Amino acid sequence: MNKIICLKGDGIGPEIMDSAIKVLEEISEDFNFQYEMIYEDFGGVSIDKYGVPFTDDLKEKLKDADAVLLGSIGSPKYDSAPIRPEQGLLALRKYLNLYANIRPLKVSDSLVHLSPLKAEIVKGSDLVIVRELSSGIYFGEPRYYSDIEAYDTMRYNKEEITRIVDYAFKIAKLRKGKVVSVDKANVLSSSKLFRKIANDVSKNYPDVTLEHRYVDAMAMELITKPSTFDVIVTSNLFGDILSDEASVLGGSLGLLASASFSVDGISLYEPAHGSAPDIANQNIANPIAMIRSMAMMLRYSFNENKMSDLIDDSIDIILNEGCYTKDLNSENYLSTTDWTDKLIEKIKEIKNEYTI
Numbered sequence: 111m112n113k114i115i116c117l118k119g120d121g122i123g124p125e126i127m128d129s130a131i132k133v134l135e136e137i138s139e140d141f142n143f144q145y146e147m148i149y150e151d152f153g154g155v156s157i158d159k160y161g162v163p164f165t166d167d168l169k170e171k172l173k174d175a176d177a178v179l180l181g182s183i184g185s186p187k188y189d190s191a192p193i194r195p196e197q198g199l200l201a202l203r204k205y206l207n208l209y210a211n212i213r214p215l216k217v218s219d220s221l222v223h224l225s226p227l228k229a230e231i232v233k234g235s236d237l238v239i240v241r242e243l244s245s246g247i248y249f250g251e252p253r254y255y256s257d258i259e260a261y262d263t264m265r266y267n268k269e270e271i272t273r274i275v276d277y278a279f280k281i282a283k284l285r286k287g288k289v290v291s292v293d294k295a296n297v298l299s300s301s302k303l304f305r306k307i308a309n310d311v312s313k314n315y316p317d318v319t320l321e322h323r324y325v326d327a328m329a330m331e332l333i334t335k336p337s338t339f340d341v342i343v344t345s346n347l348f349g350d351i352l353s354d355e356a357s358v359l360g361g362s363l364g365l366l367a368s369a370s371f372s373v374d375g376i377s378l379y380e381p382a383h384g385s386a387p388d389i390a391n392q393n394i395a396n397p398i399a400m401i402r403s404m405a406m407m408l409r410y411s412f413n414e415n416k417m418s419d420l421i422d423d424s425i426d427i428i429l430n431e432g433c434y435t436k437d438l439n440s441e442n443y444l445s446t447t448d449w450t451d452k453l454i455e456k457i458k459e460i461k462n463e464y465t466i
């Protein structure tokens with residue numbers, strides 16, 4: 111039996127997770143996919159119940175799990191609290207050794223009109239951001255905060271950079287064969303090392319091209335010529351920022367899914383967006399990033415490629431048919447639950463092409 115730890119989290123997390131769970135419940139039998147969902151508190155809800163965002167009990171349960179599905183965490187209510195939900199997320203990523211975060215973005219021709227950018231600019235965009243997830247300024251020591259001074263440490267070692275860059279090259283080999291490594295090597299030492307090691311790693315991949323960009327220039331090129339990119343590899347902080355920017359190329363932050371991998375442990379699947387507390391409990395959140403994250407779980411953790419394709423294709427079809435959530439069209443939209451039901455209808459309509 112496949113054991114999935116399900117962490118709904120905070121804000122819109124429970125709503126979008128319920129959509130994903132419903133989709134899985136509706137189609138798993140057709141594919142003979144057997145699983146057990148284990149629901150656990152995580153993030154703000156866990157702080158409220160147990161005083162910490164990531165409990166020891168959950169750590170134990172993760173030991174014999176096969177995958178983790180996460181909604182979203184965070185709430186303004188913890189903004190000046192001593193313990194924040196985000197600490198739980200960072201600790202979870204560290205605990206599972208998730209060093210590679212993959213955030214794929216593809217704008218299909220029929221959906222270019224959803225983009226805030228001109229169609230001719232965004233058309234053909236199909237890229238993956240490979241974000242280093244377990245080190246860098248998110249984890250570097252020393253760090254310090256007082257009301258008159260504060261600092262963080264951006265640190266990387268050779269091994270950490272090598273493995274993330276190598277991961278990016280492996281993906282690029284299966285795609286268009288182009289890696290762009292993003293850094294700030296004109297200012298930061300950690301970036302200088304990142305660039306050197308990216309050059310070293312590239313020698314093992316003669317069929318893949320490597321280019322470098324400074325992160326400021328990259329931020330610009332991502333919206334001026336997004337269709338020229340294939341695989342973008344970068345450090346934790348730059349990857350965080352660039353992936354939010356990239357996500358709206360397709361129309362909304364609510365579209366970007368993500369998967370996080372370790373060397374040989376279990377993987378975590380979560381939307382790239384946050385908990386959107388301003389729209390929580392209104393049944394208007396976009397569940398697409400969550401559902402696509404679940405589809406990535408089916409593909410990468412359970413090898414259920416057909417099921418994953420069916421979900422992704424059905425999402426594309428109903429978007430193309432004009433089924434939107436509020437973030438995509440504030441004039442003409444469906445609620446989260448109605449949109450999910452439309453998706454399930456579409457899945458049922460076309461599933462025979464996928465179950466054979």
Ligand code: IPM
Pocket residue numbers: 183184196199200350382383384
């Ligand atoms: C993300 C989020 C997290 C991050 C936050 C919630 C800690 O923004 O997954 O991109 O910065 O990594």
Ligand code: MN
Pocket residue numbers: 350351354382
């Ligand atoms: Mn982010």
